[in-house]
Amino acid sequence: MISRVHRFHGHGSLRFVYQHGQTVRGPLTTVKFVVNGRRQTYRLAVVVSKKISKSAVVRNRIRRRLYESVRQHEPELTQPYDIVITVFHEQLATLPPDELNRLVRAQLRQAGILAAKPAQSSTSHGKI
């Protein structure tokens, strides 16, 4: 699970991301994100619909795995992004850990949240 500092609180801030954020579609997930100028740190939410799986255990498992996967990239998340990850498929509950990490990293890079390579992080930082 992720620390309470990096969670969303209330529905208003989530609605803002849905209305104003950019979208990056992946094979199993969609990432919506926006830069929040009023905050110092990033925030993250994972959305798992009841249509994905009827079981609360499976839904919780998907949510925890995604939180953990993003958390491992925390040192690279320097900008105050608001990120919402929406899940499409039940596969995420049983996917091997390496593959899950690879998917998340690829999608975050595509969104520009992570730098293309860790070495170039300083240059891309300047662009923003």
Place this chain on the structure above:
RNA sequence: UCAGAUUAUUGACUGAUCGCGUGCUUUAUCGUACGAGGAAAGUCCGGGCAGCGUAGGGAAAGAUAGUUGCUAACGGCAACCGGGGGCAACCCUAGGGAAAGUGCCACAGAAACAGUACCGCCCUGGUGUAAAAGCCGGAGUAAGGGUGAAAUGAGUGGGGUAAGAGCCCACAGUUCCAUGCGGUGACGCAUGGAGGUGGUAAACCCUAUCUGCUGCAAGGAGGUGGAUCCAACACAGGUUUCCCGCCUGGGUCCACCACAAAAUCCGCUUGAUUCCGAUGGCAACGUCGGAGCUAGAUAGAUGAUCAGUUAGAACAGAACCCGGCUUACGGAUAAUCUGACAUU
């Protein structure tokens, strides 16, 4: 050995690294303790708790339906009674009333509860004939055939008769009533008497008992004073379907003190509590003593990676709290019991 019946338990563990929630401790981030279930599920019943100026009476509506007990309560549980199934262990059972009334019983069949005669059986009038058969009528008959889930609802044997029939008798069975005995009771047993009036109430209905409504997004975290408008035996509103009855003034604005955002705090976990022992009871369960504190989140806390053990893979995630019910559940273990076969 094989095949079964019932009940109960368990619901992977260890180590390392990185993380999450709450409490405590310090202090400005270290440390430490604890951290999902037997069903947390479905939301099918019952209760606690909270609010609603009334919750009282009646009707309507809904629920339940053998007896006795247990319980805070229940539509739950236990024991027992009646009925059904199984060789047995054991299992299932909405199990009050059909003589209060109304409805329904398709097709088939003569007829489906109104009173009825299709084929038969028997007697008889006419006709007919050598005598019969046959044909046209009358009267009796529910024993036989056929239809149907069910046929007038009491089976078998005997008597009886023109032929038959509980029409009569014996035995068996059944319903009701009375008496006696046993049981708290449902009911059981025995004796005597009477009756032989389908089925369906998970059809309407009748009888008995129970139910005020809303639900933690309940509800609370503001108190005092003043002004003005409308109303005042009326009218209006409330009582969450109706009647009686009962209850109540309402709206707007201002000032002062307090509070300082609500994306917060309380409710929020010590409770019909858990474990152990003793004791009453066939049991459900109760009583007494000792010890313990065991999630409390709020976009929602138990995860990720690696290594090891192993045959190790189930169903599944607290959201105010309890008691039940129902449903899902891999593997393993234990106890008691039944039947069959074999051996001694």
Place this chain on the structure above:
RNA sequence: CGCGGGGUAGAGCAGUGGCAGCUCGUGUGGCUCAUAACCACAAGGUCGCAGGUUCGAGUCCUGCCCCCGCUA
């Protein structure tokens, strides 16, 4: 948390306890030079699942499963 509606043929829907039906679609044949339309015939159903009441259940009762919707 509290409620409501539904599940019947490939699709959309009917169905007072007594033979499961309608429209479209599908197949075969006809009509046409050919296609459509039209005409005739036919196939196609564990009535969501399980148990019960009844002589008999799609229908009545009980318990489950799934889908859709509503209030705060």
